[in-house]
Amino acid sequence: MSAGAENDRAARIVVVSDIHATFDGDPFTNVAQSKAMDAKNNALSGAREYLANEIRTADVVICPGDLVHEGVVKPMSWVWAELHGIADDLDSVLIASAGNHDMLLKPTGSKKPHSALRDLDPRFPHDDTGCVATYWAHAFAIVESEQWRVVTVNSSSYLGFFNESEADRGRMDPKCLPELATQLGKADKAPPINICLCHHHPQEWTDDSDEVTNHMLEGDRLIDFLEDRMERWMIIHGHKHRPRLDYLGGSSSGPIRLASGSVGADLLGESGTDVRNQMHVIDFIPPDPMRGLLLAGRIRTVEWEPGVGWVDPGGTAPLPAATGFGYRRDGMDLAGWLFAEAQSLDQRAWTWDQIVAAEPRCEFLTDQDRLEFFDGARRLGGGAQESLREVTFTW
Numbered sequence: 420m421s422a423g424a425e426n427d428r429a430a431r432i433v434v435v436s437d438i439h440a441t442f443d444g445d446p447f448t449n450v451a452q453s454k455a456m457d458a459k460n461n462a463l464s465g466a467r468e469y470l471a472n473e474i475r476t477a478d479v480v481i482c483p484g485d486l487v488h489e490g491v492v493k494p495m496s497w498v499w500a501e502l503h504g505i506a507d508d509l510d511s512v513l514i515a516s517a518g519n520h521d522m523l524l525k526p527t528g529s530k531k532p533h534s535a536l537r538d539l540d541p542r543f544p545h546d547d548t549g550c551v552a553t554y555w556a557h558a559f560a561i562v563e564s565e566q567w568r569v570v571t572v573n574s575s576s577y578l579g580f581f582n583e584s585e586a587d588r589g590r591m592d593p594k595c596l597p598e599l600a601t602q603l604g605k606a607d608k609a610p611p612i613n614i615c616l617c618h619h620h621p622q623e624w625t626d627d628s629d630e631v632t633n634h635m636l637e638g639d640r641l642i643d644f645l646e647d648r649m650e651r652w653m654i655i656h657g658h659k660h661r662p663r664l665d666y667l668g669g670s671s672s673g674p675i676r677l678a679s680g681s682v683g684a685d686l687l688g689e690s691g692t693d694v695r696n697q698m699h700v701i702d703f704i705p706p707d708p709m710r711g712l713l714l715a716g717r718i719r720t721v722e723w724e725p726g727v728g729w730v731d732p733g734g735t736a737p738l739p740a741a742t743g744f745g746y747r748r749d750g751m752d753l754a755g756w757l758f759a760e761a762q763s764l765d766q767r768a769w770t771w772d773q774i775v776a777a778e779p780r781c782e783f784l785t786d787q788d789r790l791e792f793f794d795g796a797r798r799l800g801g802g803a804q805e806s807l808r809e810v811t812f813t814w
Contacts, residue, residue, distance in 0.1 A: 427704050429716075430567045430612050431477040433470060433509065434699040436657035437681035438463055439488040439520060440498045449696060449723060450683035452494040455501075462683050462723045463498065466698055467505050469721065469729040474700055477509040478567060483657035483679055484518025484575065484618035492535045495521070499539045514562050515544040516571045518618040518657065519587055522578040532578060544571050558592035559599050567612040567703075570599065574619040574635045574656075589619025589635035589658070596644050609650045611706045612714065615641070619658045620678060622667065633658070646673045651714035653677060653701075653744075660684050662697050662737040664718065664744060664785050671747050675714065677701070680737065682723070695736055696723035704745075704783075715745020715783040734806075743783035750791025751798065753781075758799050761812045771808030 440450040440463065449462040458465045470477075486498040506513040522532045533555065536543045542551045545562050554560035558573040574589035603609075621638030635641070645652040646668040653675040654667065663678040680697025703716040719741055722732040731740040760777055761767060775781050784792065793803035793810065801812040 428702045429705045430479070430703045431474075432567075432614065432655075432701040432703070433474065433477045433480045433505070433511070434483070434655060434677070434679045434701065435463075435466060435480060435502065435505065435682055436483040436679035436698075437485040437518070437660055438482070438498055438683040439485055439681065440494040440683060441488050441491055442493040445488065447685050448488050448683045449685055449725060450498075452497045455497065459726055459728055462696060462725075462729075463501050465723065465728045466682060467501060467508065469698075470505055471508040474509065477511040477700070478564070479569060480506040480509060480511050480513045481569065481571075481614070481616050481655060482513070482515040483616055483655060484516050485520040485657060485681075485684075486515075486518065488520055488684075490520060490522065490535075495535050496539060499541075499543070503541060512562070513541075513545065514569050514571055514616065516616050516618050517544070517573050517575040519575050519578055519589070522575055544573075553602075557598050558595045561599075561602055563606075563610055566610055567614065568610045569614045569616055570603075572615060572617040572641070574617045574621075574638070587633040589617070589633075589638070591635055591637040591641055593637070596640060600644070603648075611650075612703045613650050613652045615645060615652055615654045615674065617641075617654070617656050620656050621654060621676075624659065624678075642667050642674060646670065651675075653714060655679060657681065660686055661694055662699075662720070664738060664742060665787065666747065675744055677718070680720070680722070693735070693737075695732065697721065697732065697736070697738060698723075698729065699738070710780055711747075712745050712780065712783060715743070717741065717743050717783075739786050742786040742789075744785050746780040746783035746788075748780075748784075748788070749795075750788060750793075751795040753778075753792045754795025754799055754801075757792075757796065757810065758801070758812055762814065767812050767814075769810045769812075774810070 438450050439448045441448050442452045444451050454461040458468045487495050550560040558576040560571050562569045576592050577590040619635035621635045621641050623634045655677045657679045660681040662680040667673050667676045686694045697720050700719040706713050720738045721729040724730050796803045796810045803810045
């Protein structure tokens, strides 16, 4: 990241999701405890090495769940220790949420579905007694500092009752939101950066490879709840293994959503070549209400290449190596602004750096919104080269 990006950072969040670890080698994962020392072929060990050497510092490390694959308990303590090692390396705190694969989905005698998670040391989802108690009693917990607040929601709280139809699906606890509203209302002042962490996607999301619905039932209530609050929110979840950055809700105040990539799941057999294992680093900038940037920043994404390690993603990756978020503006409207600017200055060709210099908030467009902006320029008779990030108008 650039020096400017470092200098205006308000908080940094590292997202390590959907590890799907096994103990021995397994075709369903890129993370096996038996290969713990092999940072080139173990995606979690490689992630720790990469983050310590390249990222170096962060405020929070979050894990949206699925520490292990299909409830295999044996490597769970090792994964949890590695995640704490990552947090220690970055001088940060670790906050997690339970995934469906972390819960014991089959009868196991006297064991309860969440027993393996509750047996972890340090405690899950965050090593604080009050946090642990609230998470298991009310399906959420709050961890915060002056700069940031993470609400971790247990979207897997209904799993483990041996109902096959619930094995992949999440569900909002109906008692969660009123209690969460009460707890958030006790704060004298909300931190500028607010994150809702959960495992399941909060609204239905289907694609060509999906034959079932496995979102968080009643997750729309969570979206509405966050949208109606005064502070701006980002929802970070895992589960889908398909990275996505967009906005949810019915207004421009709706939460930003980062659907995290999976660190460890072997995706090639399931998804072909259009999805890769990815990991994300989010740098939030200080809120700037006068410019309409209440929650904005930059996301750096890297992808896993077995035998090599964590590298910048290729051109067809779900999320690019670098993108912004927080500046919400229709692409056609933005293209119209640039067309008028180009005519006013009699400047037909614009590089991306020149566009950002003329409207600095463009740095905080999502990658998809930037593509919509370029498409708007084409509709106005211009040309846009996405690979070079250049726009040229004719008149």
